[in-house]
Amino acid sequence: MISIIAPLLGGLGLFLLGMALMTDGLKTAAGDALRSILGTWTRTRARGLVAGAFITAAVQSSSAVTVATIGFVNAGLLTLSQAIWVVFGANVGTTMTGWLVSQVGLKLDWGALALPLIGIGMIAGLALKARPRLGGAAQAAAGFGLFFLGVGLLQEAFSGLAPQIAGLNLEDAGIFAIPLFILVGALLTTLTQSSSAAMAITLTASAGGAVPLPLAAAAVIGANIGTTSTALFAAIGATPAAQRVAMAHVAFNAVTAIGALALLPLLLWASEGVLDGAHLVDDTPGRLAAFHTLFNILGILLILPLAPRLTRWLAGLFLTPDEAVSRPEFLDSNLLQTPALAVRSLALECWRLHVLALELAGERLGAAPGARVRLSHRHEALLELTSAIRAFLDELTGTSLPAEAGKAISDLVRAVHHAEEALAVSAALHALPASRTGPALKPFWDRMSAQVRDSLAAAADREVFTDTDPDAEAAFQALKTALLEALAEGSATLAPVDNGLARAQLMRRLAKAARDGRERLARWHDGEAPLQAEEAQ
Known part of the structure; x- marks a missing residue:
């Protein structure tokens, strides 16, 4: 054997x-x-x-x-x-x-x-x-x-x-x-x-x-x-x-x-x-x-x-949370035959993108550097979602649209731009080192951070639109003045002041992108009267 x-x-x-x-x-x-x-x-x-x-x-x-x-x-x-x-x-x-x-x-x-x-x-x-x-x-x-x-x-x-x-x-x-x-x-x-x-x-x-x-x-x-x-x-x-x-x-x-x-x-x-x-x-x-x-x-x-x-x-197998985020929930090419329904689904998807972008931005404001890879994956997933929205927009604009639907599309395209800006600005903000301009400037930084978070929360409110731009601008101007005064007095050196100004400007842009995106979505995110009236005709 x-x-x-x-x-x-x-x-x-x-x-x-x-x-x-x-x-x-x-x-x-x-x-x-x-x-x-x-x-x-x-x-x-x-x-x-x-x-x-x-x-x-x-x-x-x-x-x-x-x-x-x-x-x-x-x-x-x-x-x-x-x-x-x-x-x-x-x-x-x-x-x-x-x-x-x-x-x-x-x-x-x-x-x-x-x-x-x-x-x-x-x-x-x-x-x-x-x-x-x-x-x-x-x-x-x-x-x-x-x-x-x-x-x-x-x-x-x-x-x-x-x-x-x-x-x-x-x-x-x-x-x-x-x-x-x-x-x-x-x-x-x-x-x-x-x-x-x-x-x-x-x-x-x-x-x-x-x-x-x-x-x-x-x-x-x-x-x-x-x-x-x-x-x-x-x-x-x-x-x-x-x-x-x-x-x-x-x-x-x-x-x-x-x-x-x-x-x-x-x-x-x-x-x-x-x-x-x-x-x-x-x-x-x-x-x-x-x-x-x-x-x-x-x-x-x-x-x-x-x-x-x-x-x-x-x-559909082995979906990760980021992959689930990247997939549209409301877009369906079958709706393209009915423009009013297609615009409504597009508005819902744009609102979803808007909220997810603001959630990521808010998480980045307080995230440690070690979370950068995880947050970067979520960022890429949201960019894939914007690509899917743009592809649907491209198909939709190739159909015959009534005037009211055309107005909605104009606002929704701008809302996508603002969501993309919020993503880009929050990524740049997370990449910057933390401000080191001394304890005297801490109240100004706290006020700016709180205002940005308030702007993100207000922009994500589906029921009430709040214009947070004046408060965010006031907080930014106060912080900028304090930074420049600290430099003039010698209590802060040029490098941290430069970094602080760059950080403050990004925070202002983030608050503005959130507010502007919410303003564009104010009439369309839940398919209100104009589209309903169009369907009734």
């Missing part, structure tokens, strides 16, 4: 080592080309699909492509809709490993081919350390050698196990055999973190005919399911966007597995036709490789009509 287990474990280890060397070497040899493809070839669904398949076939690792895609989403370089098609394509590209094993690895004299590749590749890799791309190609060659060597050892091990496997009478195992082999394939992939390894084991185990074709196909389906574990592990601790990509991978592989099981006899029959049509070796490993490709292509066809709904569903 040891004589069988030893080459089995050794073959698996060599296969995984070869895959790792081959993947790393090919990525190094390609340089920035693969990153460029991933970043620029994904603007449409078809191009994302092709890019995912091509890169995976090139580097021989769907896991590497999936993890890289999650990283791109984490960095904001790919959107969810772009990334999911790269992941779908990676599932097709990973089927190349099955073809390599079935058509090359199991057919060649692995000793005569693998050993020279390993030796030449490693020696060339050491000699070409100063030239990374050539060295990467040499490393990939050594990886191919180890890959074929591992396949050869696995084949040798399973040839020794064939009599024992044949004695199990797997063909008579009943209805539980297929689910069992799906589980075996999924476990092998999860444990090795490589669907390619699970494929190699399945193909070599089936080469002698000990494992019936339908059960081996079930193990291939299981390997496809198990490969989602890599994406799920990569998504742990990642951004919500990256977690959605991982869930897209799970959803695609689940749909693919269901389709493959439902059409298992048909797909196995079609795989024989593919081999005959391509004039390839028609045996059990070859059929499994063709089956693997066919059912992943089937998965693409099945997911195609579901993709828009899937994307929308995924977009």
Whole structure:
């Protein structure tokens, strides 16, 4: 038994080592080309699909492509809709490993081919350390050698196990055999973190005919399911966007597995036709490789009509508070057919933006420097909300609008400007160091701070509009005079006075932006009489 287990474990280890060397070497040899493809070839669904398949076939690792895609989403370089098609394509590209094993690895004299590749590749890799791309190609060659060597050892091990496997009478195992082999394939992939390894084991185990074709196909389906574990592990601790990509991978592989099981006899029959049509070796490993490709292509066809709904569903998963803030609550493109309702929803969204911007500004007034990152994320979320409002405005102004709606839009556009100014000014205010102009000026600073907070609170009051501009201006002028007098008397130096004046001016601008935004929204934020009268006509 040891004589069988030893080459089995050794073959698996060599296969995984070869895959790792081959993947790393090919990525190094390609340089920035693969990153460029991933970043620029994904603007449409078809191009994302092709890019995912091509890169995976090139580097021989769907896991590497999936993890890289999650990283791109984490960095904001790919959107969810772009990334999911790269992941779908990676599932097709990973089927190349099955073809390599079935058509090359199991057919060649692995000793005569693998050993020279390993030796030449490693020696060339050491000699070409100063030239990374050539060295990467040499490393990939050594990886191919180890890959074929591992396949050869696995084949040798399973040839020794064939009599024992044949004695199990797997063909008579009943209805539980297929689910069992799906589980075996999924476990092998999860444990090795490589669907390619699970494929190699399945193909070599089936080469002698000990494992019936339908059960081996079930193990291939299981390997496809198990490969989602890599994406799920990569998504742990990642951004919500990256977690959605991982869930897209799970959803695609689940749909693919269901389709493959439902059409298992048909797909196995079609795989024989593919081999005959391509004039390839028609045996059990070859059929499994063709089956693997066919059912992943089937998965693409099945997911195609579901993709828009899937994307929308995924977009609602793992929402953070900031992401919830960035999404409009009242805007709906279906309302564009009724301008009065569209303007009302726009007014409500502008009021929401106004209040959220003032809440952030108020939090920044008393926030410690350590809160800057958290507040910056909220700031970016509100900027996304303003972009959504502007996009809706652009669509709305492209329709035929009555005169009253046009007046409302003018005020609402200005309200968005004031909200953006409040965000920008509060960010600049938070970035400035605290004032150090001495205790004598503290009452003036306290009065200014209190007035700004009163202005923010008054501007956020939905029921009553209060003009706080005169009080804010009076507090600013008193503070400015006190700062300049302190400089003239010598009780404060120029640097803190300059900083104090800059801070005071920003505080005045914040109070004014809040007040002006509330004034613009005063007539429209709850859809008052003018729009209601228009609807009644």
